[in-house]
Amino acid sequence: MAARTTxxxxxxxxxxxxxxxxxxxxxxxxxxxxxxxxxxVGGGFLMTPLLIFLGIPPAVAVGTEAxxxxxxxxxxxxxxxxxxxVDFKMGSILLVGGIVGSTFGVFLFQYLRxxxxxxxxxMLSYVIFLGVIGSLMLIESIRAxxxxxxxxxxxxxxxxxxxxxLPFKMRFRRSKLYISALLPLMIGFIVGILSAIMxVGGGFxxxxxxxxxxxxxxxxxxxxxxxxxxxxxxxxxxxxxTLNQTVDxxxxxxxxxxxxxxxxxxxxxxxxxxGEQLRGLLALIxxxxxxxxxxxxxxxxxxxxxxxxxxxxx
Amino acid sequence: MARRLFTALTFMxxxxxxYLAVGTSRAQSVIADVSEHFVxxxxxxxxxxxxxxxxxxxxxxxxxxxxxxxxxxxxxxKVQRAGIWMNDExxxxxxxxxxxxxxxxxxxxxxxxxxxxxxKQIGVEYLKLESTEAIGPAKAxxxxxxxxxxxxxxxxxxxxxxQLKLLGGGLFRADIFLPSxxxxxxxxxxxxxxxxxxxxxxxxxxxxxNKTGIGAEIxxxxxQHGALYGVAAIIIAVLAGLGGNAIFRKS
Numbered sequence: 001m002a003a004r005t006t007x008x009x010x011x012x013x014x015x016x017x018x019x020x021x022x023x024x025x026x027x028x029x030x031x032x033x034x035x036x037x038x039x040x041v042g043g044g045f046l047m048t049p050l051l052i053f054l055g056i057p058p059a060v061a062v063g064t065e066a067x068x069x070x071x072x073x074x075x076x077x078x079x080x081x082x083x084x085x086v087d088f089k090m091g092s093i094l095l096v097g098g099i100v101g102s103t104f105g106v107f108l109f110q111y112l113r114x115x116x117x118x119x120x121x122x123m124l125s126y127v128i129f130l131g132v133i134g135s136l137m138l139i140e141s142i143r144a145x146x147x148x149x150x151x152x153x154x155x156x157x158x159x160x161x162x163x164x165x166l167p168f169k170m171r172f173r174r175s176k177l178y179i180s181a182l183l184p185l186m187i188g189f190i191v192g193i194l195s196a197i198m199x200v201g202g203g204f205x206x207x208x209x210x211x212x213x214x215x216x217x218x219x220x221x222x223x224x225x226x227x228x229x230x231x232x233x234x235x236x237x238x239x240x241x242t243l244n245q246t247v248d249x250x251x252x253x254x255x256x257x258x259x260x261x262x263x264x265x266x267x268x269x270x271x272x273x274x275g276e277q278l279r280g281l282l283a284l285i286x287x288x289x290x291x292x293x294x295x296x297x298x299x300x301x302x303x304x305x306x307x308x309x310x311x312x313x314x
Numbered sequence: 315m316a317r318r319l320f321t322a323l324t325f326m327x328x329x330x331x332x333y334l335a336v337g338t339s340r341a342q343s344v345i346a347d348v349s350e351h352f353v354x355x356x357x358x359x360x361x362x363x364x365x366x367x368x369x370x371x372x373x374x375x376x377x378x379x380x381x382x383x384x385x386x387x388x389x390x391x392k393v394q395r396a397g398i399w400m401n402d403e404x405x406x407x408x409x410x411x412x413x414x415x416x417x418x419x420x421x422x423x424x425x426x427x428x429x430x431x432x433x434k435q436i437g438v439e440y441l442k443l444e445s446t447e448a449i450g451p452a453k454a455x456x457x458x459x460x461x462x463x464x465x466x467x468x469x470x471x472x473x474x475x476x477q478l479k480l481l482g483g484g485l486f487r488a489d490i491f492l493p494s495x496x497x498x499x500x501x502x503x504x505x506x507x508x509x510x511x512x513x514x515x516x517x518x519x520x521x522x523x524n525k526t527g528i529g530a531e532i533x534x535x536x537x538q539h540g541a542l543y544g545v546a547a548i549i550i551a552v553l554a555g556l557g558g559n560a561i562f563r564k565s
Contacts, residue, residue, distance in 0.1 A: 010358065010360045010494075011357055011358070012355060012356065012357050012358065012359040012360075012494070012529060014525060014528075014529035014530070014532040014533045014536075015532070015533065015536055017495065017498075018494060018495045019359060019360045019361070019494035019495070067547045067548070067551050068551065070548060070551035070552060070555065071551040071552070071554040071555040071558075072555065073555065074551070074552050074554075074555025074556060074559070075554075075555040075556075075558045075559050076555075078555075078556075078559045078563075079559070117400060117401060119400075119401060120398070120400045120401065124398075230552075234548045234551075237544055237547055237548055237551070238541070238544040238545065238548065239544075240544070241536070241540050241541070241543050241544030241547055242540035242541045242544050243540070245536050245537050245540055245543075247536070247543065247544065247547050249532060249536075249543075249546070249547050249550065250357075250529070250532065252547065252550075252551065253550065253554070256550075256551060256554040256555075257554070257558075260554055260555060260557070260558030260559075261558065261562075263558070264558065264559075264562040297398045297399060298397055298398060298399070299399075300394070300399070301392060301399060303460070303463065303464065303467075304391060304392045304393075304399075305389055305390065305391050305392075305456075305457070305460030305461075305463075305464065306389070306390050306391075306392070306464065307387060307388065307389060307390075307461065307464045307465070307468075308387075308388045308390060308404075
């Protein structure tokens with residue numbers, strides 16, 4: 001036997017092909033899982049960059065993260081379901097759009113990769129989407145908090161605009177909405193594309209879209225988003241596993257254990273916070289990730305040369 | 315460690331015996347071996363240390379080159395455009411060792427002539443790296459240096475010669491350190507006996523590094539049965555979510 005430097009807290013990941021600290025990954029899983037429970041986002045927008053920062057190959061980070069999000073979403077959706085906060089009808093229509101979008105997104109990913117610069121496209125999409133959504137949410141939640149301080153001012157349930165003139169109107173009882181089915185279908189499709197390109201569940205785009213574009217009540221948004229994320233990320237996991245072999249079950253399992261525990265606490269915390277506080281907090285987290293990625297794009301790297309082995313890796 | 319060394323030395327003396335008998339007919343020779351020819355990467359793998367040992371008969375010095383399986387390695391370059399660092403050109407080097415380490419008892423610069431080092435590719439600066447793209451010599455040198463620098467940063471290439479200990483009577487030994495991210499595959503350990511700056515004898519020792527146990531099985535299924543693996547990953551994730559939920563619902 002080879003003499004080994006024995007450290008029982010380390011585990012060798014078979015697909016990522018590196019040794020990692022078990023407790024670090026459990027902790028990361030718990031932290032991100034808590035966010036997912038609070039906000040109804042998968043947490044992929046946070047976990048994927050964190051894994052890459054740890055030295056996990058980007059392709060493996062993206063594939064494995066999709067797998068892990070399934071677990072935290074399943075765990076989270078039941079907690080919301082028990083409170084009656086999942087609109088299955090709305091979720092399913094978003095899902096149909098999402099599956100079509102993410103499959104289209106995989107092909108778009110391959111096309112962009114053949115052009116080169118896929119890394120840049122991924123990072124710039126992060127910056128743009130995180131930046132725009134984070135800023136909008138922050139502004140809105142601050143305004144909402146100010147409104148709350150001035151009693152007597154009434155707020156309409158939602159604004160009416162051209163989107164409400166679209167055909168194929170459907171009634172969504174849980175969401176208290178009567179809108180065109182084309183609207184959630186379109187949103188699901190666009191978020192599906194993003195999730196394929198950015199390697200995330202898309203919750204951070206889906207949640208604000210449901211609140212601001214569809215006008216769904218905040219309470220229902222989180223559970224419904226988690227419900228449809230389960231299936232979008234299951235689709236992504238299957239595609240990544242069959243096309244790229246980049247899903248590391250061992251890594252995913254470590255993150256899942258942490259995330260499932262974190263998500264339960266997150267749901268309890270989320271139930272105690274007010275809607276605008278919740279959105280304000282999520283906005284700040286989204287913006288800080290955006291700033292970090294932008295910083296990495298702009299600051300001069302230590303070494304302007306880098307390695308990519310074989311044909312794999314970006 | 316002492317016991318292992320003893321075993322190794324006993325083993326060595328058995329191997330050496332026939333060579334000593336014909337010592338007169340073969341004035342110079344080198345024999346070398348490692349404590350194990352297979353290093354298995356298990357779930358608790360955090361790197362490994364293997365013992366390399368051998369003996370020389372006759373005058374001369376020993377230099378050892380450990381090479382990992384050859385790969386095509388691409389070196390990319392970033393440029394800043396509109397304030398943003400983006401990927402620019404890429405250069406691929408064919409059949410480049412994925413792991414490379416040199417062992418010697420004394421610094422190579424002091425005793426091994428450059429032409430010998432070049433001929434036998436001893437030392438990172440003497441590795442023959444050929445790019446697939448036709449690029450000018452200045453640019454090739456930049457990319458080559460970048461490859462070596464980055465491979466060293468990842469512990470794939472040695473930064474300096476490793477220590478080879480001379481034990482007297484022609485015996486030598488060294489520890490070979492394999493990092494936790496060690497590339498898998500077939501390695502060759504070439505032991506050169508050098509006399510007056512010329513290689514007079516060479517011994518090749520094979521070494522195989524591969525995943526073993528559950529990790530190897532997971533890797534195999536992932537690569538051979540991708541769809542099955544994907545479905546299994548989804549089922550595990552759903553069960554983990556349901557399981558966590560069941561536990562927390564009770565409490």
